[in-house]
Amino acid sequence: MRVLAAMSGGVDSAVAAARAVEAGHQVTGVHLALSRTPGTLRTGARGCCTIEDSRDAWRAAEKLGIPYYVWDFSERFQEDVVEDFISEYAAGRTPNPCMRCNEKIKFAALLEKALALGFDAVCTGHYAKVVQDENGHKELHRAADWAKDQSYVLGVLTAEQLDHAIFPLAETPSKAEVRAEAEARGLSVANKPDSHDICFIPDGDTRGWLEDHMELNPGRIVDSEGDELGEHRGAQAYTVGQRKGLRIGTPAPDGKPRFVLEIRPKSNEVVVGPEALLSIDVMEGIRPSWAGLPPVEVQNMTDDDETSERFDVQVQVRAHGDPADAVAWLTRPDGEERLNVRLCEAQRGVAPGQTMVVYQGTRVLGQATIDAAYADRQTAVAGAH
Template sequence: MKILAAMSGGVDSAVAAARAVEAGHEVVGVHLALSRMPGTLRTGSRGCCTIEDSNDAFRACDTLGIPFYVWDFSDRFKADVVDNFVEEYEAGRTPNPCLRCNEKIKFEALLDRAIALGFDAVVTGHYASVLRDADGRVELHRAADDAKDQSYVLGVLREDQLEHCWFPLADTPSKALVRAEAEERGLGVAAKPDSHDICFIPDGDTRGWLAERIELTPGRIVDQDGTDLGEHQGAHAFTVGQRKGLSIGHPAPDGKPRYVLQVRPKENRVVVGPGELLEVDRLVGIRPSHAGAPHPAVATGEWIEALVQVRAHAEPVPARVRWSERDGAPAVEAELAGSLRGVAPGQSMVLYVGTRVLGQATIASAHSSAWNPEALDAAV
């Protein structure tokens, strides 16, 4: 097969490309230039897609003896990921830019161009499995190494995209073995730190980064009953579950810490309250997609037993799930058997049955049986 290896400059993508070469395929390496500042340098394990990463990707391809190219997707990355990130925060939501990047850049823009150029598949260093059901249709599953499993951030992939995806690291039991293999193959990235945090905010200061891009508008901080507690300088600077930086100036009557329960951009209010009110047991998601053939319950609307995961490395929670409608558009409802803490609109909920990823949806609302926000609506 003719394979395009997406080379991030890290050890995982380098080993994935090496395995594709070893399997006898015609492999071409490509690094995606996503930064609008081509001189950007990497800081330890912070950031990715920098000029240093591009150089590491080139050296890995040189070692493997395969062609190497750099594709400039910086304009599309800015529009589809960076600008979207700002817009979501302006709307009071907490987005996941990694899912957005996988959806719009790595497995849409990249894959579309690869297919147009005659490639059969795209190889990446993600830890996830693409399997086939009894009818031969593709399914997305968790990787063998639960600690490194990345199926959550791939939950946005559609069936037609999975048909052209290959994840060679799917069955590797641990990251340590991948590093050892890279060392044996003479790949210079064997000991390179994993990247983390948001790649376009390499210093990790999301609040400061947003403050330069979103106009600060003072508003009120209220408690869960609507009682006015003070003023904030910009609602976008707060996220659900936040404890520090509230600047209320006086403690709660019971002396316990307050947490951000809701960010309400239309009213420019931040709602705070006790930690126990962060526990939610019902989620509603919008813009659902299916990772493979849709589950039969999508058509019937019946409840099914599934697992719900709301963060990349969080424990999944058992739930009853059904596909329905919200304001005339497709939606997903999940009634949790337990509870999840600090879930914010804008996060993605990925649905599983066993190891299989059914798909995902963007959380529109999270509900707690311990607190009814409608009472707050009446109070304010």
Template sequence: MKVLAAMSGGVDSAVAAARAAEAGHDVTGIHLALSRNPASYRSGARGCCTIEDANDARRAADVIGIPFYVWDLSERFHADVVEDFMDEYAAGRTPNPCLRCNERIKFAAVLDRALALGFDAVATGHYAQLRTGTDGLVEMHRAADAGKDQSYVLGVLDQQQLAHSLFPLGDTPKPAVRVEAERRGLLVADKPDSHDICFVADGDNAGWLREKLGDRAPNHGGAIVDDATGEELGRHDGTFGFTIGQRKGLRLGVPAPDGRPRFVLDIEPVEGTVRVGPRERLAVSALEADRPRWCGTVPRVLEGPEVTVQLRAHGAEHRARVEVHDGDRVRVELLEHASGIAPGQAAVFYDGTRVVGSATITATTRVVA
């Protein structure tokens, strides 16, 4: 097959490209230039949007012996990922930009261009496994290394995208990937993993949003209030600085009567109100979601002992019953309560290790105390 290997400049994508070439595929490496000004994104070892990363990817391609190109997708990345991130926070929601990048950039813009250029598949360094099911469809399963599993952020991929994807590392523990990289002579063998959000240079999401959103209405300033009494406990300079479940950085001037910490329970961006209360008020028994993306056949109901939902990239699985209404609305009954779930987050549905699909959370039902 003709394979396009997306090379971020990290160890995982380098080994994935090497494995694809060793398997006999005709491999071409590409690095995605996602920042219109690389110096404004990450620096050093913090992320995947730097000039150093592009150079690391090029050197890895040279060692592997494959052609290498840089594709400038900075305008589309800014429109589809960065602007979406800002809009979601401005609306009081909590998005996952990595998931959005996979949906709209790596497995949409890149894959579409790859197919148009005559490539058969795109290979990445993501940790997930692909198998052919009994119905002939391509199934995506969790990675063998549970600690590195990235199936959650890939839950937006549909059948057509999965059919043209390769995840060469899905069956391998991360430590073994580093050992392999060293054996292959790849200089990125010891390069630290990227963390946080690639386009937030210092990892300070709230500070970055404050700078970018500025005085954008209706998020400039408001009250932090007690959810039970309505008492004003403090002021803030933008709801974009908060997410449901947050404990730190609230700067409340009035302690709770029982001395226990308070958590963000609700965000009302129009009024600019942030509601806080005790941890137990964060418990959620059900949720509503829209914009579903299915990896295969669209289900009507998902239920059974193996059906779970994951609500954060590195969060726990929760047993659940999932109902799909009119093809575009999803209701999830959580058989095990979750905590601190925010609109804008992705709910990814599993049947055992198989990823069934995902949807974007629009509302939650709190457990009645």
């Protein structure tokens, strides 16, 4: 096959490309330039997609003896990831830019261009697995190394994208083995640290970055009863579950710390309260998608059905979070699909804007963006006020 290897400049993508070459594929390496001013992106141990990363990717491609190109995706990245990040915070939600990057850039834009140029598949260094069922349908599964599993951030992939995705690190038992293999192959990135956090926020100060990129106006900090407790510098710069930086002068009656319970962008209010009120057991997600065939219960829905049968799942709301047992079902209020999840045990600190990925065992069923998260006994925490 003709394979386009996405090379970030890290050790995982370099070894993935090497394995694709070893498997006999005709491999071409490509590095995605995601900023017109890459010097503003994070560098060193915390970065990705910087100038130094492009050079590391080039050196790896040269060592492997494969063609190498740098493609300018900075405009798409700005529109689909950075602007989305800003608009989600403006709406009082907490987005996951890495999820959007995988969805919109690394598999939508990149795969679209790859197929147009005659490539058969895109290869990446993600730790995840594509499995073909007995009927030839592709499924997305967790990697062998659960500690490094990245199936969560790939939960946005569609059946068509899975048909053209290759993850050579799927069965690798540990990151240490990948590094050892890179060193044995003579790849200079063998001991390069992993990247972390948000690449387009160089200093890691999300609040400061938002203050520079959107209008933040002071407003009220209130408790769940609506009583004013203090003033904030801009509601959109807070996240559900936040404890530090609230700057509330008056302590709670019980002396315990307060947490952000809700962001209300329309009234520019931040609602705070005790940690116990962060517990939720119901989540409603918008824009659901399926990583392969939908569950049978969803497939069995007719055009007249407004709700599907319920099905057992495990749900994960953070890239490195633990999956939680739950029951899920699809609804179609007003013609718009929503993925609904009821947790078997309550969780805390779930914010609108986060992505919930649903699994059955190791298989990724699909995902949705959380629009509301609440406990049955309290008002919805939904960012829609």
